[in-house]
Every structure is written in structure tokens, then in C-alpha cells.
Amino acid sequence: MHELSIATKVTALATQHAAEHGDCRVAAVTLRIGQLSCVHEDALRSAFDIAREGTPLAAADLRIVAVPVRVWCPHCLAERELPGIQRFACPDCGRPTGDIRAGCELDLESLELVETADT
Amino acid sequence: MSHPVAPTPRILEVRTKILKANDETARAMRARFESLGLLVVNLVSSPGTGKTSFLLETLRRLAARNVPVAAVVGDLETDNDARRLAASGVPVRQIMTHGLCHLEADMVEAHLAGWDLAGLHYLFVENVGNLVCPTSWDLGESVRVALLSVTEGEDKPLKYPGLFNTADIAVITKIDLAAACEFDRDRALENIAAVRPGMRVLETSAKTGAGIDDWLAFLTDRRQTLPRACDTSPGRESGGAVVLGHDRGTTTTPDD
Numbered sequence: 001m002h003e004l005s006i007a008t009k010v011t012a013l014a015t016q017h018a019a020e021h022g023d024c025r026v027a028a029v030t031l032r033i034g035q036l037s038c039v040h041e042d043a044l045r046s047a048f049d050i051a052r053e054g055t056p057l058a059a060a061d062l063r064i065v066a067v068p069v070r071v072w073c074p075h076c077l078a079e080r081e082l083p084g085i086q087r088f089a090c091p092d093c094g095r096p097t098g099d100i101r102a103g104c105e106l107d108l109e110s111l112e113l114v115e116t117a118d119t
Numbered sequence: 120m121s122h123p124v125a126p127t128p129r130i131l132e133v134r135t136k137i138l139k140a141n142d143e144t145a146r147a148m149r150a151r152f153e154s155l156g157l158l159v160v161n162l163v164s165s166p167g168t169g170k171t172s173f174l175l176e177t178l179r180r181l182a183a184r185n186v187p188v189a190a191v192v193g194d195l196e197t198d199n200d201a202r203r204l205a206a207s208g209v210p211v212r213q214i215m216t217h218g219l220c221h222l223e224a225d226m227v228e229a230h231l232a233g234w235d236l237a238g239l240h241y242l243f244v245e246n247v248g249n250l251v252c253p254t255s256w257d258l259g260e261s262v263r264v265a266l267l268s269v270t271e272g273e274d275k276p277l278k279y280p281g282l283f284n285t286a287d288i289a290v291i292t293k294i295d296l297a298a299a300c301e302f303d304r305d306r307a308l309e310n311i312a313a314v315r316p317g318m319r320v321l322e323t324s325a326k327t328g329a330g331i332d333d334w335l336a337f338l339t340d341r342r343q344t345l346p347r348a349c350d351t352s353p354g355r356e357s358g359g360a361v362v363l364g365h366d367r368g369t370t371t372t373p374d375d
Contacts, residue, residue, distance in 0.1 A: 039255070088316050098316045111133055
């Protein structure tokens with residue numbers, strides 16, 4: 001359940017960024033989660049529900065953008081998306097490649113902030 | 120008197136790594152370790168793979184050669200592993216995570232206090248037994264080892280590609296039990312190669328000592344490559360298939 005550690009870090013980062021922009025609450029948080037990041041989306045959502053209690057993210061919508069794995073094929077000289085993560089080979093020519101270009105992301109992409117004053 | 124006008128949300132592009140703080144700590148630790156000529160090795164596997172026995176044999180062999188070495192070991196509870204490893208005569212410290220399923224960089228750093236790192240050649244970090252959670256946490260290591268025992272089944276790499284993909288080397292343990300477990304060696308090697316093409320695999324037994332010399336030779340070779348007295352490690356941030364798997368920097372974040 002390392003998703004709880006991740007959710008706690010997301011909440012802390014988002015709170016810190018929101019605080020830099022005045023009196024705000026976070027309406028939505030968008031994460032980019034690579035397929036190789038070992039993060040389970042449902043577990044992360046459950047963990048987020050726990051981690052955000054009592055923070056400016058208490059009512060935030062969690063948006064998760066899943067990022068598929070992309071590798072560089074040195075034979076086709078092209079970047080290819082892998083259909084799964086069990087075989088690191090070019091889906092076109094079949095040759096093995098471990099040159100990963102995307103799919104390891106564990107990123108806080110953006111926040112949607114709403115001012116809390118005058119409400 | 121205010122009217123119920125829906126507030127306009129403002130989009131703030133943050134684009135930062137969620138584990139940024141850990142990554143920064145780890146990067147600074149690695150730069151410091153490498154500048155001291157200290158090779159830090161992170162051992163990751165399922166519970167029961169035999170990490171502690173493998174590490175104990177490694178520590179014994181290195182201690183017998185008078186190589187300065189130390190170890191920290193992570194477990195949810197108990198200091199049993201530290202006590203087992205202390206039998207090697209090497210300095211060992213236990214990190215008890217009290218339920219946390221992985222080690223983080225600052226936990227390792229906090230447990231190094233008082234050790235003369237400049238006098239050490241190798242520091243081993245035995246992670247909490249878990250094939251998933253430790254994957255995302257860089258501990259400042261120069262080498263990440265994924266261990267797999269013959270008793271676990273040949274398809275472990277396919278089930279846990281994330282860890283195998285971030286490892287620098289795979290170590291198969293307990294090969295003395297291979298026949299009894301009907302371990303399909305070719306399939307295991309094929310599966311490791313599928314998730315991490317070209318990764319070196321060592322076949323070992325802490326009981327018979329098989330493969331341990333190759334492992335020690337690997338460590339010696341890797342330590343030779345350390346950029347001494349250098350505070351950055353070129354290549355690490357360059358993206359693509361660089362030497363060290365888990366710090367590839369596959370995403371570009373403006374503030375990194």
C-alpha cells in the first residue's frame with residue numbers, strides 16, 4: 001500500500017502550491033501515472049480519500065491520466081507504444097528494446113484552484 | 120451582499136514529480152556516496168527470497184577479504200535480520216518501518232549517522248520484502264538488485280515487471296533447490312530478458328556459495344566505474360537506456 005505514501009505526498013505538494021496562490025481550495029488535481037510506476041489506480045483513489053481529509057483538497061476531484069509505455073526501437077528508428085508491460089520489444093519488428101521513453105511517470109500535472117474568499 | 124456566482128477555477132500547471140523530495144534527497148546522497156568511492160547497493164525482492172542469507176554470505180566474504188563494508192536492513196517489525204547479519208562482524212543497522220511497505224531515501228540517510236562513510240567501499244541496503252512498493256523509491260543507490268528465488272516460480276518477472284525493469288542486475292537465489300522445485304531455468308531467463316532486455320542475471324546459492332564469486336566480481340567492477348571526487352553523475356539525467364535503470368528521467372519536468 002505505498003499508494004498511501006504517494007497520496008500523502010500529492011496532498012502535501014498540492015497544499016503547498018495552493019498556499020502560494022492565496023486563499024484557495026483545490027477543486028481538482030490531475031496526476032500522470034505511467035504504466036510502469038507500480039501504482040494501482042483504485043488503491044491510489046482510496047488512499048487519496050484518506051490523505052486529503054482536513055486539507056484544501058478535501059473536496060478535490062482526482063483526475064488520473066494513465067501513461068502507456070513507449071519505447072524507442074533502434075531498428076525502426078521510431079518510438080512505439082507497447083501493448084503491455086510483459087515484453088519490452090518493438091511491437092512492429094519484434095526486436096527487444098529497453099530504451100523507455102515514457103511510462104514511468106509519477107507526476108503531479110496540474111491543480112484547479114478556486115478562491116475561497118467571498119463565498 | 121454577494122450573489123451566488125460560481126467562482127472561476129484557475130488552472131495551475133505544476134508538472135512536478137510526486138516523489139520529487141525523495142528523488143532530490145536520493146540524488147544528493149548518491150553524489151556524496153559516489154564521490155567517496157562508496158558503492159551503495161539496494162536489494163529488492165519478495166519476502167522469503169533469501170535476501171538476508173544472500174547478503175550475509177556477501178558480507179562474510181567481503182569481511183574475510185578485509186573490505187570495509189556495512190549494511191542497513193529494512194523490515195516492518197523486529198531487528199532479527201540485523202542480528203543475523205551482525206554475525207558477519209560487519210556494522211549493521213536495522214530500519215524498522217512499523218508498517219510502511221518500503222524504504223525511503225531519508226530513512227536510509229538517518230540510519231547512516233555516525234558511520235565513517237569515507238572509509239567504506241560498499242554499503243548494502245536490504246529493502247523491505249516487497250516486489251511492488253520499493254520500486255518507486257530511489258534510495259541513493261548506484262546499483263539496484265532484483266532478487267528472485269527458484270522457489271517462487273519463473274513468471275515472477277512478468278508479474279512484477281516494474282521492479283525488474285528498474286533493476287541493474289537480477290540475482291536468482293537458492294539454485295541449490297532448483298531441481299527439487301523443477302525450476303525452469305530457460306523460462307526464467309527468458310522472462311527476465313522480456314521485461315528488461317540485456318540485463319545481467321546471476322545464479323547463486325548462499326548455501327553452497329555458487330555464483331557468489333561472480334557477484335563479488337560484479338560489485339568490484341561496478342565500484343571501479345564510480346566517478347571519484349565528482350559531485351554530478353553524467354548520464355543519469357539523459358533519458359533513454361542509460362546504465363542505471365531506475366533513474367532514467369523519462370519525463371521532463373521544468374523544475375527538475
